Amino acid sequence: SAVISQKPSRDICQRGTSLTIQCQVDSQVTMMFWYRQQPGQSLTLIATANQGSEATYESGFVIDKFPISRPNLTFSTLTVSNLSPEDSSIYLCSTRGSYLSYEQYFGPGTRLTVT
Amino acid sequence: RKEVEQDPGPFNVPEGATVAFNCTYSNSASQSFFWYRQDCRKEPKLLMSVYSSGNEDGRFTAQLNRASQYISLLIRDSKLSDSATYLCVVSSGGFKTIFGAGTRLFVKA
Numbered sequence: 072s073a074v075i076s077q078k079p080s081r082d083i084c085q086r087g088t089s090l091t092i093q094c095q096v097d098s099q100v101t102m103m104f105w106y107r108q109q110p111g112q113s114l115t116l117i118a119t120a121n122q123g124s125e126a127t128y129e130s131g132f133v134i135d136k137f138p139i140s141r142p143n144l145t146f147s148t149l150t151v152s153n154l155s156p157e158d159s160s161i162y163l164c165s166t167r168g169s170y171l172s173y174e175q176y177f178g179p180g181t182r183l184t185v186t
Numbered sequence: 187r188k189e190v191e192q193d194p195g196p197f198n199v200p201e202g203a204t205v206a207f208n209c210t211y212s213n214s215a216s217q218s219f220f221w222y223r224q225d226c227r228k229e230p231k232l233l234m235s236v237y238s239s240g241n242e243d244g245r246f247t248a249q250l251n252r253a254s255q256y257i258s259l260l261i262r263d264s265k266l267s268d269s270a271t272y273l274c275v276v277s278s279g280g281f282k283t284i285f286g287a288g289t290r291l292f293v294k295a
Contacts, residue, residue, distance in 0.1 A: 072232075112287065114230070173218040173277035174235065175230075175232070176232070178229060179228070179229050180228075180229050
């Protein structure tokens with residue numbers, strides 16, 4: 072299984088600003104995923120980030136709001152831009168055990184509160 | 187209809203009880219099935235995969251019924267430490283993974 076770390080673990084931001092979340096995996100992985108989990112809700116996939124190509128966004132999520140970088144096979148960032156209180160959520164980075172496996176492993180999450 | 191549906195609970199059970207969670211999925215082409223556990227303010231963690239033949243891991247038994255598009259998780263001899271939210275997860279081709287909303291379990295002494 073992959074070991075995933077995220078920074079920051081939590082932040083409180085003012086509306087209109089942006090927050091960049093970093094995700095580091097202890098091994099090289101092809102696909103990294105960014106999820107959002109709103110209070111009391113399950114996980115919603117924001118986008119899939121592959122190294123060397125643009126991220127693929129799910130319906131309802133756009134690159135201008137959630138730009139993603141994937142500079143190498145162990146690292147990715149998610150930026151949540153132009154923050155509003157509705158962006159208050161937990162953001163989770165994830166990867167798979169292997170390219171052929173659907174088992175997913177998650178980072179500890181970043182708890183964002185927008186005031 | 188949601189792609190993956192679970193009873194949200196909460197389930198409140200005494201220690202030692204047996205509890206069962208159910209999950210249904212809508213995509214008949216789904217290929218892989220899992221149960222994840224999520225503790226309060228923590229990330230989801232893989233509990234077990236679910237195979238067509240059913241599988242058991244200690245006190246936990248998972249079963250899959252493809253004909254009915256139904257997955258179950260049985261926990262025997264519940265412990266206080268089993269208190270968590272249990273997420274049903276279904277994957278289809280193209281790396282699409284759908285998480286259920288989760289079922290909350292509270293085990294009380």
